[in-house]
Amino acid sequence: MTTVVASRDAGALTPARTRRMSPAPYLLLVPAILVLLLALGYPLVWQFVTSTQKFGLAQQFGKPPEFVGLANYTRLFTDPQTWAVVGRSIAFCLVNAAITVVLGVAVALLMNAVGAVARLILQVSMLLAWAMPVIASMTVWIWVFDWRRGIVNWALTRLGLDFTNHNWLEQPLSFYFVATVIVVWMSVPFVAFSVYAGLTQISEEVLEAAALDGATARQRFFAIILPMIRPVLMIVALLQVIWDLRVFAQIKMLQDAGAPVASTDLLGTYIYRLGVGSSDFAVASALSIFVLLLTVALSFFYVMHLMKEDR
Amino acid sequence: MTTAVARNRRRVRPARVAATAIALLLALIWAFPVYWMLNSSLLPNTVLTGTAPRFLPFGGSLDNFAAIFRAGTFWPALAMSVAITLVTVVFCLLFAFLAALAISRFRFKGRASFVLAVLFIQMLPAEGLFIAQYKLMSSLNLLNSVLGVAILYVAAVVPFTIWMLRGFVAGVPIELEEAAMVDGLSRTQAFFRITFPLLAPGLVASGVYAFLQAWNEFTVALVILQAQDYQTLPLWLRTYVQASATRETDWGQVMAASTLVAVPVIVFFLIVQGRLTSGLVAGSVKG
Numbered sequence: 261m262t263t264v265v266a267s268r269d270a271g272a273l274t275p276a277r278t279r280r281m282s283p284a285p286y287l288l289l290v291p292a293i294l295v296l297l298l299a300l301g302y303p304l305v306w307q308f309v310t311s312t313q314k315f316g317l318a319q320q321f322g323k324p325p326e327f328v329g330l331a332n333y334t335r336l337f338t339d340p341q342t343w344a345v346v347g348r349s350i351a352f353c354l355v356n357a358a359i360t361v362v363l364g365v366a367v368a369l370l371m372n373a374v375g376a377v378a379r380l381i382l383q384v385s386m387l388l389a390w391a392m393p394v395i396a397s398m399t400v401w402i403w404v405f406d407w408r409r410g411i412v413n414w415a416l417t418r419l420g421l422d423f424t425n426h427n428w429l430e431q432p433l434s435f436y437f438v439a440t441v442i443v444v445w446m447s448v449p450f451v452a453f454s455v456y457a458g459l460t461q462i463s464e465e466v467l468e469a470a471a472l473d474g475a476t477a478r479q480r481f482f483a484i485i486l487p488m489i490r491p492v493l494m495i496v497a498l499l500q501v502i503w504d505l506r507v508f509a510q511i512k513m514l515q516d517a518g519a520p521v522a523s524t525d526l527l528g529t530y531i532y533r534l535g536v537g538s539s540d541f542a543v544a545s546a547l548s549i550f551v552l553l554l555t556v557a558l559s560f561f562y563v564m565h566l567m568k569e570d571r
Numbered sequence: 572m573t574t575a576v577a578r579n580r581r582r583v584r585p586a587r588v589a590a591t592a593i594a595l596l597l598a599l600i601w602a603f604p605v606y607w608m609l610n611s612s613l614l615p616n617t618v619l620t621g622t623a624p625r626f627l628p629f630g631g632s633l634d635n636f637a638a639i640f641r642a643g644t645f646w647p648a649l650a651m652s653v654a655i656t657l658v659t660v661v662f663c664l665l666f667a668f669l670a671a672l673a674i675s676r677f678r679f680k681g682r683a684s685f686v687l688a689v690l691f692i693q694m695l696p697a698e699g700l701f702i703a704q705y706k707l708m709s710s711l712n713l714l715n716s717v718l719g720v721a722i723l724y725v726a727a728v729v730p731f732t733i734w735m736l737r738g739f740v741a742g743v744p745i746e747l748e749e750a751a752m753v754d755g756l757s758r759t760q761a762f763f764r765i766t767f768p769l770l771a772p773g774l775v776a777s778g779v780y781a782f783l784q785a786w787n788e789f790t791v792a793l794v795i796l797q798a799q800d801y802q803t804l805p806l807w808l809r810t811y812v813q814a815s816a817t818r819e820t821d822w823g824q825v826m827a828a829s830t831l832v833a834v835p836v837i838v839f840f841l842i843v844q845g846r847l848t849s850g851l852v853a854g855s856v857k858g
Contacts, residue, residue, distance in 0.1 A: 288673035289685065291666040292729055299726030300692060303703030310703070370594045378591045378598075385602035391840035392605060393787040395805040396833040400608045402812055403822050411607065411624050445601065506696035509789040516809060518816030528698035528790070535702035536794060544702045552699040559694035566690050566734070567683075 304552075307545040315542035332546040342530075342547070349505060349527040352436060356443050356507075357500040363444065364451025365493070369481075371456045383453075390449035398513040401442045405429075429519035436524075439514055443507060447500060454496050458489040495565060502558050505551075508532070527551055608833070611826035612636070619822050635827035645828070647800065648807035651717070652786060655803060658721040659785040663728045664778050670729075671736035676745070693730035697790040705794045715801040723791050728784045732777045739773025740766075779843040786836060804832045 311332055313325035336342050367386065371379050392400075405412050407427040416423040428434050462485060470480050486493075508528030515521050515529065525533065531551070535544035611619060613631030639645050670689075674682055704723055705714075713719030743766050751761040789805045796802060802810070811825040 282677075285673035285677035285679040285682070288669040288677075292670040292733065295662075295666060295722065295726050295729060296692060299704065299707075299723045300695070300700065303700050303707050306706060307700070307703040310706075367597060370590055370597065373587070373590045374594045375587075375591065378594045382594045382598040385598035387841065388605045388837065389601045391833075391837040393805070393833055393836045395787065395789055395808050396608070396829045396836075397604065399808055399812055399825060399829045400604045402815070403611065403826065404604060404607060406815070406822070408819070409620060409624075409822070414624055445604070449601070502694065506698055508696075508698045512789075512793070513809065513812055516813045516816065528696070531698055531702060532794070536705070541702060541706065548699045548702060552695060555694055555696055555699065556691060559691060563687065563690040563694065567687060570686055570737075 307548055310541055311545035311549050313542055315540070315545075328542075332542045336543050336546045336550075345525050345527060345530045348436075348525075352439070352507070352526060353501055353504040356440055356447070356504040357497060359440065359444050360447040360451055360500050360504075361493070361497045364448045364496070365455050365489075367448060367452035368455035368459055369485075371452065372459045386449040386452055389445060390453075392446070394446065394509045395513065397442065397446055398510060401438070401445075402513065402517045405438050427518075429514060429517060432520075432523045435514060435519050439507070439510060442514075443504060443510055447503070451496050451500065454492055455489055458492040459485070462488050495562065498558070498562050502555060502562070505555065505558075605833075608826050608829050611823055612830045614823050616821045616823050620819075635821075635823040636831070638824055639827050639831065644802075644807060644810075645831070648802050648804050651796075651801060652804040654717045655720050655724065656782055656785040658717060659724040659728065660778055660781045662721070663725045663732055663781040664774060666725065667729050667732035667736050667777065668774070670733045671740050674733070675737045675740040689730045689733055693734065697727065701791055701794045704791065708795055713795075715796055715798045720792060720795050720803075723795065724785050724788060727788075727791070728781045732781055735777050735780065736770075736773055739770055739776075742773075743769045776843050779839050782839060783836060783843075808832055 310325075312327060312329060313319075314328045314331075315325055319325045367382070371382055374382070389397075404410055405428045407413065407425055407429075412428075413423040413426055416426075428438050466484060467480055470484055475483065506528060507526060511524065511526050511529050512532070515524060521529075521533065527547070528551075531544050531547050534540045534547065610626070610628050610631075612635055613628040613633070614625060615630070615632070615634060618625050618630065673679075674686055708714050708716075708719040708723070711719070713722070747765050747769075748758070748761040751765045752758060756764060787805065788803075789809075792803045792806055793809075796806060808825075808828055811820065811828060814820060815822075815825070
């Protein structure tokens with residue numbers, strides 16, 4: 261305020277200064293900020309407060325909650341079930357992200373290596389898989405792996421293995437195998453297209469020169485291609501790790517199709533079961549805060565990378 | 572003639588043949604579930620429960636779709652999904668457009684913090700907030716309502732939409748507007764006559780993005796819309812999968828239901844793919 265007065269006194273109202281002090285940008289931000297505060301800000305604060313309170317049966321019937329400090333966090337992280345879920349989630353996330361990135365790069369290299377027709381077929385099929393809504397994909401895959409008449413059981417039986425009426429979702433290990441197949445299937449197209457876009461930026465001459473100098477395909481990949489696509493690869497891998505931590509819809513749908521819940525829960529479904537299932541809002545909030553902190557920590561480099569773009 | 576032979580000889584390199592074969596195999600694997608959904612949706616249950624699968628929809632019909640339309644649960648779910656998606660897209664675009672203007676056309680105090688906050692918020696997973704959002708909507712009496720879910724969807728989608736539109740607005744050079752102002756238009760006129768039409772592709776792309784997010788969303792809907800009568804299409808589809816856990820399912824109908832949910836998404840997705848890659852105002856500020 262004082263700067264405006266001072267500058268008006270000086271009689272030199274530069275355009276830059278008017279623009280900086282004008283309320284216009286703030287007014288333009290108001291609707292977005294309001295909806296974010298209501299739908300995310302308030303729940304975030306509520307969650308934080310609740311995670312430090314006792315929220316039992318009495319509180320559900322109107323008794324004011326009492327402050328218990330970090331007791332919920334202690335309760336949560338001394339429970340072996342929590343660590344089982346956290347461990348499974350991290351393992352699932354890393355395995356899926358690794359498989360997805362390796363396969364995605366392989367598909368991108370293939371797109372680059374084959375002729376126009378084969379490339380188009382591969383791209384259309386990847387786009388179809390990418391475009392499928394998660395829930396529709398889950399439904400189809402559950403049908404594909406159905407224990408009674410699924411095509412996978414039929415095919416494996418035809419190959420001489422007895423998979424008649426084999427229930428894939430019953431055992432945690434084969435449950436996660438199915439989940440991995442599905443998550444990798446739906447995630448590879450994004451990686452493949454991003455990396456392929458990176459590959460098309462590499463000049464043909466450099467690769468040809470290297471080939472003339474006697475570099476093998478393997479050498480060309482590790483010495484030229486990989487360093488040149490490293491920026492896009494890092495971002496894609498990071499996003500994959502972040503996204504594979506939040507596989508709620510996929511795991512929930514597989515559980516709904518008839519898997520044992522307790523031994524297949526990952527972070528999202530576990531929070532859901534604590535909060536919606538058993539109304540243990542305090543512990544569910546504490547675990548949610550943990551998931552949010554983990555996400556923010558993982559997102560840090562990605563966000564910094566994007567901020568560089570904002571110039 | 573000789574060139575054709577030479578080209579032919581280059582084509583038949585074994586490495587290239589192998590690469591093509593692998594590429595086609597991968598294409599087959601990735602397209603198969605989508606094909607299998609369409610194929611099964613056309614086949615009657617008697618065929619699907621037979622001993623061997625039928626790989627082509629011979630003897631197929633649209634009976635499964637007719638059965639879904641008759642069942643009566645599809646239409647309310649469709650209405651719910653359309654209403655929520657519409658409200659989300661309209662408000663998300665409006666709010667994000669205004670915010671994108673602010674951050675790409677103005678330099679102001681707090682701008683960097685706002686952009687930083689938006690980028691972090693965009694990364695937050697629904698699973699980390701949905702219990703609290705459930706309590707919020709419960710205290711506002713907005714559980715099982717279009718408005719309740721739409722508010723949460725707008726907030727979830729608006730950050731990335733702001734980021735997307737920011738790029739599009741920044742892609743329209745301010746010089747275009749200034750030139751129009753030199754020619755006698757006011758700042759507002761210049762914006763709506765010059766910049767706004769150039770932003771149309773950006774708005775379409777962002778609108779489709781918001782549509783896809785709202786149409787496909789599952790997690791928040793599952794928590795907020797627990798009553799049977801207020802299901803969106805993804806939740807409606809889930810009831811079929813749930814049913815399959817305990818009793819024999821008519822998978823033909825489930826696949827028809829799945830197809831109905833997926834087709835609009837696939838169409839819009841293919842549109843936005845093309846829009847995003849085409850250059851925006853290439854060549855409009857030259858000379």
